[in-house]
Amino acid sequence: MTVSEGSAAIPLLSVRKLTKHFGSFAACSGIDLDIAPGEIHALLGENGAGKSTFVKMLFGILDPTEGDILWNGERVAIRSPGTARTLGIGMVFQHFSLFEALTVAENIALSLDPKIPLAKIAEEASTLSKAYGLPLDPKAHVADLSVGERQRIEIVRALLQNPKLIILDEPTSVLTPQEADKLFETLFQLRAEGRSVLYISHRLEEVQRICDGATVLRHGRVTGRCDPKRETAASLARMMVGSEVAAVSRDTSAALGDVRIEVAGLNADARTPFAISLRDINLKVRAGEVLAIAGVAGNGQGELFDALSGEYPVTSNEAISIRGRPVGRLGINARRLLGAGFVPEERHGHAAVSALPLSDNLLLARSRSDRKAFLGGGALGVIRHNAVRAATRRICEAMDVRKSGEDPVAGALSGGNLQKFIVGRELDRQPAVLVVNQPTWGVDAGAASRIRQALVDLARAGSAVVVISQDLDEIFEVATNIAVISEGRLSASYPAGEMSRERIGLLMGGVHDSTQPGAVHAH
Amino acid sequence: MRIELQRRSEVSRLFSLVSPLLALVLTLFFGGIMFWTLGKNPFDALYSFFIEPLLEVWSLHELAIKAAPLILIGVGLSICYRSNNWNIGAEGQFTIGAITGSILPVLYPEWHSPMILPLMLVMGMIGGALYAGIPALLKTRFNTNEILTSLMLVYIAQLYLDWLVRGPWRDPQGYNFPQTKAFVPEAVLPEVLDSGRAHLAIVFAIVVAVAIWFMMRFMLKGFEVTVLGQSERAGRFAGFSARRMVWFSMLLSGALAGLAGISEVSGSIGHVQPSISPGYGFTAIIVAFLGRLNPLGIIASGFVLALTYLGGEAAQLSIGISDKVSRVFQGLLLFFVLSCDTLIHYRLRLVRHPAPGGAHA
């Protein structure tokens, strides 16, 4: 191997020609990567580029199909997370690997030596968490903690094993800008101690801000290696996406029309022990307006969507009105008949049924609103499969949905193509009101750009659009007005031009948490 | 070495058809081994079990008699299972249907009217539906697990029947036998053909299966069943109600089990007695799965399972093995059906572990 010769410092971790196949699909092919001791190294790439697959191989969750991993210059086989931890690799997962029913200490104990008693683990965890400015109560149940606190558990769990390399998978996607800043301080502290960090992200600014080196992945291959501080955001984006992604174009001068959807004093109790209660929500969206609702995951976005869509009607009929008609107690199909359309966050098992073909998934959203076109046979409700298939074809063409075969099952489509179909399914009706939750979550850049443009165009054509999103870039791209949701309460909405990331960050974290310095009290 | 599953991107149509047949072949193979260990020639035994009953007209009639309740119940259960409602108490609904359907001929034994039979059938369906309504009510109202409640209700129904025929319903002229008076001819389900005993129940079964097949294949209601069974959340997004589906599927399957119950009592037995079913309600679970929860498939699998009952009786007579063997066959069959169904959704691969090198945890 070439690593040991010549260079003074052997990289802590070297990866050579690492490849992973799932059946005939190559998730990673021939990836090379080096991380020096004390380096914060970025792994950049869009959704589906193979980043998660790659780090799962480093952490022993997936077996590589081919290729070598060298640790301090020696070839190692990492067959399980246990091996990885013994070597000195710690991992902070994107979708946390935590157990809601267990306490913080129990969660941490699960990845440590079984001989250490639980009491000692709890003690060490709280000492360590204080040292890194990550306060944690070891006795708390995970179910009661916020997303930011959950991430702290993961980080403390990784640190307790005294790792030489810490892998963080998209750590800031669930944090407010202020929380992200605190995380970066922790990472700098780790670097100062000589530890290395592999930082996985698709956010260019933060990579430029904190990383010493970067490897860029696209479609499972390395497409660039660079020092991110010497690159521009545009050049990094090109390496990541491969081509220029069309910027969303919009026209902010258009006059707004009448109020299409209005929420006044909406309250909804949490349905499950793990859900958020909505408290005194007010919003008003006019024709031609895109209201973007920002917020960190788990602050009541799903619950707000459920209330707006009517999947879970609320107790007060007047609390929600669509085109001037009170609809709070009406179900989703009654709201659709008033011209509303809805796109939920979860594609599989909510917006679509994975095992059913696209045409059935079209019927899923429109069996009532398009009853005349799609159903016959009177009370029998016989499905006109030909009409449904024709509409499916129309939507797939309009949104450029790439699929194999005429009418494949939803599960066979990539995330981006399925999302285009799900959004297209609503746009096809020209809805007067469209409510979308996380429109481009886990979607590739091309599809994301197309979906955002479609939302902007819909508003321009005279519809009212509500976009609930965690992605601040997306929010600034599409919004005419911005509001922020936090702990089940919604801030007032402000024109997008008056908002900055910092201000949104304060609203995200602080509106109702008086312990945070600089909190904005918007009651 | 280990077995690794790889999810297919599309359901395999080939294995959807092949898997039940493969399960049948495996069941026959292991059944043969079982006969062999019992000291019988496996080929003779399998012949007398599965072929002999098909060679005579009268036994074909018996086959239809046994297949009818299995198909009726199995079709109802398929709607429950497709919509994710686990009604396993069809045996109880069958029993209650038989009881409510028999109220008229037992309590008014002098009533001779062409109206009596349709009324009996309707009452049987209502009785079965109401009895299945209990777990439905408990599930929708109290969130109670329908598997356990519907099963408990089977025992309760059987004890109730036992009390009826030994107590208030016992025929006073019946030499103390625990059974009711024989039904009047107007209350007996007529035979279909002159050549044997098979009665109208088999016609009901096939008509019902085809109707439910049409519903599942072409109607919005069928689509609703499928969607809610796949994902309750997606169903809610479509504006379908999982709660109403609990009622729909339970009442429908209860009514069909009740119809099977009263048809069996009226057509095959002619009076009510403590034991009216050789476990049709449970065997129908196997019928539903072997038919891949498809009503047309269930017609075929109903006949297959009916054959295991007949085969058991035949094998007992001809080669002297216990009719308990049928139950073993039925259990084996369900096991193999469930294992073979894996092939529809997954590709199986035998994976050799890479040669151990480096750390192994």
Add this chain to the structure above:
Amino acid sequence: MLEAILLTVITAATPLVIAALGELVTERAGVLNLGVEGMMIMGAVMAFGATQVTGSPYVGILAGIAAGAVFSLLFGILTLTLVANQVATGLALTILGLGLSGQIGESFVGQPGIKLQPLPIPFLSDIPLLGPLLFRQDLIFYLSVVLVVGIHWFLFRSRTGLKVRAIGDNHASAHALGINVIRARYFAVMFGGACAGLAGAQLSLVYTPQWVENMTAGRGWIALALVVFASWRPLRVLAGGYLFGAVTIGQLHAQALGIGIPSQFLSALPYVATIVVLIIISHNRRTTLINTPASLGKPFVPER
């Protein structure tokens, strides 16, 4: 009189407690095995058979445990390796168990059985009332007590038990941490099977020392309900088991006294009680949600 009644209550409760404890561990690991009835009846018939052949009920106990465990392995292969539907496979296990046991036990019908004799514990068995009730019992009763305490300790005090709870809460996370989910579930399923087999052995060696077809009479299903009743906590299984034991024995005594209620209605009491208990325990959706292992019954296919 009181002592005799309490003794029969204990005898009736023991198989329920043991079978429910086994299922509790299985469900804590996130697997729903509805085949308890089938594993129990296999345990009963094998225990009876082995006792008849060898003359030793202790060999019978071992045979019952082994039968339950082996039988549950079938369930494991189907649901864990082949990812078959757990509900359907559990039903298959019950149907197959009832059939197979009838076939195996055909020659045992009517044979007098050998009863497992009590093992009095010196000194303690001389305490009035408590002595005969708790310390002049058979091995299976002692085992049931050890199991209650042992499983409670295992789940809530030991690190392996913590892993089991973690797997039941979130199998994907457990897999990501390097816990072998499938292997742990195999153990949990087989432990559940062994317990069901032991419970079956108690039926054919202690409760009614003979072989009768379908002699479990729904006890496996009642054990399943007990797990829900106990909100997946071992100590509450004990309480629930004895409650059901009391109902069963109470109705038998009522039948013997001839109090004018038809015997069939009294026989139905344990089943009615099961439904009532399920209603009481399930009607609060929130507590049910908190207590139920979150990955219960969900299929898991690890990616490598």
